[in-house]
Structure formats: C-alpha cells, structure tokens
Amino acid sequence: MTRVLLRTFPPGAKPPVRNSWVCMRKTESTTYSSKNQGAQVMVAVMKFSEDIPLTTLLETAPECEEILMKYGLQKIKEDGVYEIVVPRLTLRGFITLMNLKEKERDELVSKLEEIYNKKLSGG
Template identity: 85%
Template sequence: MAAVMRFSEDMPLTTLLEIAPECEEILMNYGLKKIKEDGVYEIVVPRLTIKGFITLMNLKEEQKEELVSKLEEIYNKKLSGG
C-alpha cells in the first residue's frame, strides 16, 4: 500500500473506500445509492473527493458534519488496526 493519508475532506473517495470499504455503506445513506442506481458510479466516484461528494449531494451542514464524523471514525480505526 502507498503512503497512508490522514483523513481529510480533500481525500479521494476511491482512497477512502480502498482503505475502509465499510464506508461505502455509510455513503449509501447520503446519496451514493442514487449514483449507483443512475449507473454512473464508475464514472463519478473516481473523480470525487469527500468534499466533492458532499457538494454534489447538496448536504446540509448538519448532514455534512455527521457524515464526516462517521467516515473519519471508521477510517482512523482502520489505520490503527481496528
């Protein structure tokens, strides 16, 4: 594996999902399901950062904070071997 990135909203979704695949289930609740249903997952996801996903899904501030908190928690657990 390449050098591990610290969690950041600028992290590409593909990096997040590579390190912590279980984050995909959380993202489904925030709009990833629609991207998959529309058949554009393979086109859109490799081009998005977490911040870009939040913007694309037009998440409210409260939703954004909740999502980022959940993703960061899972990501950091993965990095620490949990």
C-alpha cells in the first residue's frame, strides 16, 4: 500500500507544487459528487530522501527489506523490537542507529533509491 496525498481543487485552480512531493499522475478532472463537479485531484507520493520513513519505504518497495537486513535490520528483528522501532525510524535514523560508515551509508542509500524510484516509475 502506497501512501498518497489526495487534494481537490476548484476547476481552473492551479495545484501548488511542493518539493517534498512528486506527482504520480497528471492532474485530472473528475467528478465525486454534484458539489465537486469538475474538481481536480492531485495524487502524489513522497520523493526518496534520507528522511523517508522506513514504513513508507517498505510499503512502497518491500524488496528494500532484504537490503536493509544486510545493514542491520536483521539485528532489530532478532532483538524483538522490529514492530516498535521500525514505525518510528526514518532512513537517516536507521543509518545513525546502525552506526554505518560513510561508504556503507552511500551504498545503502544508492541501492534503496534505485529500487524505490523504479517502483514509483512503474518498474
């Protein structure tokens, strides 16, 4: 399940663009009810960054879990705190918690970003 932001805008209104969101589909006209006829809907998901919550990353690209296991997620599971820790961690927090060196951090971020962006582009 991907987390999405849905917003409706009056016909002819220009939706705002935010740096932290990337449009997944072009804004399209749709009708929800007689009250919202012609309203526009913008669907967006979070861009990849080190500030992405691990839950969002894993919901969007479950195969990222296998990579995270190699960098310390396995230890969190073995310690029995996965359900407590993971929902509260961002990727940056995970990197800090696992005390990854700069080279490891760069490798991890690069691998995860590639997978995440492929998922978003439909690959």
